[in-house]
Structures are given as structure tokens and as C-alpha cells.
Amino acid sequence: VKACATLHDMLVPFALVVMVLSFAFQFWNQQAHFLAIVSHLTKLFFIVLLINHSGTLINDAQALLQEFLDHNIPARAENISELYRNKLAEAQLASEQEDKGFFDRVLDLDASLFESLVAAVLTLISWAGLVVIWAVYLLQKIALCMCWAISPLIFGLFSVPPVAGIALRHLLRIIGILLWPIGLALSATISEGLIDGMVKDSFLK
Numbered sequence: 001v002k003a004c005a006t007l008h009d010m011l012v013p014f015a016l017v018v019m020v021l022s023f024a025f026q027f028w029n030q031q032a033h034f035l036a037i038v039s040h041l042t043k044l045f046f047i048v049l050l051i052n053h054s055g056t057l058i059n060d061a062q063a064l065l066q067e068f069l070d071h072n073i074p075a076r077a078e079n080i081s082e083l084y085r086n087k088l089a090e091a092q093l094a095s096e097q098e099d100k101g102f103f104d105r106v107l108d109l110d111a112s113l114f115e116s117l118v119a120a121v122l123t124l125i126s127w128a129g130l131v132v133i134w135a136v137y138l139l140q141k142i143a144l145c146m147c148w149a150i151s152p153l154i155f156g157l158f159s160v161p162p163v164a165g166i167a168l169r170h171l172l173r174i175i176g177i178l179l180w181p182i183g184l185a186l187s188a189t190i191s192e193g194l195i196d197g198m199v200k201d202s203f204l205k
Contacts (some may be wrong), residue, residue, distance in 0.1 A: 004145040007150070014153050062178060065179070069182065
């Protein structure tokens with residue numbers, strides 16, 4: 001994080017140089033009217049705000065997104081195995097289900113072979129899901145840190161119309177990375193629906 005912050009601070013002066021040079025690109029072939037100058041200065045003002053507050057905006061967006069997921073999409077990939085156990089207990093009209101370990105589920109002679117195998121597989125999937133979610137979370141942090149570190153120079157390109165598309169793509173890239181948790185939550189929601197239908201022996205119930 002400190003390395004990203006250092007790189008970010010180092011690139012801020014280069015962004016300022018790009019924004020100063022943007023006047024040449026903007027008014028090279030046209031007369032600099034007062035309204036055009038004011039409009040360009042306003043654009044530069046918002047670009048400076050975006051550069052200075054990009055880190056805060058990213059952190060706030062992550063917090064808001066997590067709050068949205070907690071309130072609207074409670075499904076989590078790591079809870080699939082526990083969900084299966086609960087749904088199976090409901091389907092069998094069991095009031096309680098004994099809390100058994102991984103090998104106990106595989107060797108449980110009272111349960112059907114299919115149920116034991118499915119429980120074991122789902123437990124493994126749940127463990128794998130924890131690893132994948134941790135890896136995705138770490139990758140997201142690294143990607144956001146790198147995108148934020150180089151953002152001053154790239155966001156400065158917003159002031160140069162011929163290359164403003166590069167800055168826009170970088171901004172959309174950051175937004176896309178921020179939305180990764182929604183994809184994980186939606187995939188977990190689909191998994192819960194499939195398990196619910198499987199346990200009930202019918203997707204129409």
C-alpha cells in the first residue's frame with residue numbers, strides 16, 4: 001500500500017503537466033473564446049478533484065457495496081454446505097440435525113449413500129469456496145491498489161480529447177473491479193437455488 005501511495009504521489013506532477021499541455025491540444029486550431037476557456041478550466045477542476053479523492057472514492061464505494069450486499073444479497077459461497085444441511089433437514093421433517101464432521105458424514109450408515117456423498121462434496125466445495133473468495137478478495141485489493149497508483153497520470157488524459165478514451169476505460173476498469181463481489185454474491189444465489197431445487201427433488205416446488 002505504501003508503494004502504491006508513493007507511486008501515486010510521484011505521478012501527480014506528471015498529471016499536472018498533462019493538464020497544462022491540454023490547453024495546446026484544446027486551442028491549437030481554434031480561437032480561445034472566454035466560454036471555451038472557462039469550460040476547459042472547469043473540466044480540469046473536476047479532474048483534479050478526481051485525482052485527489054480517487055482513493056477515498058474507491059474506499060467509500062467498497063463500503064457502500066458491502067453494505068448493499070449485506071442487506072440485499074445475503075447469499076455467500078462459503079455457506080453452501082450449511083445451507084444443504086438445513087434444506088435437507090427441512091425436507092426430511094427433522095427438527096434437529098446432528099453436527100457431524102467431514103468424515104462422519106461420509107461414513108454415516110444411517111444416511112443414504114447419495115446424501116453422504118453430496119454432503120461430502122458440498123463440504124469440499126465450501127472449503128474451496130473459502131480459498132477462492134480469499135484469493136479473489138486479495139486480487140481485488142491488489143488490482144485496485146495498482147489502478148489507483150497509476151490513476152493520476154491516466155486521469156489527466158481526460159483533459160486531452162484525442163486520448164480521453166484511455167482515461168475513461170481506466171475508470172470503467174476500476175468500477176468493474178469494484179463490482180466483483182456482486183458477481184460472487186449472484187453466483188452464490190444461483191447455487192442456493194439449485195440446492196433448494198435438488199433437495200426438494202423438483203425445481204417446480
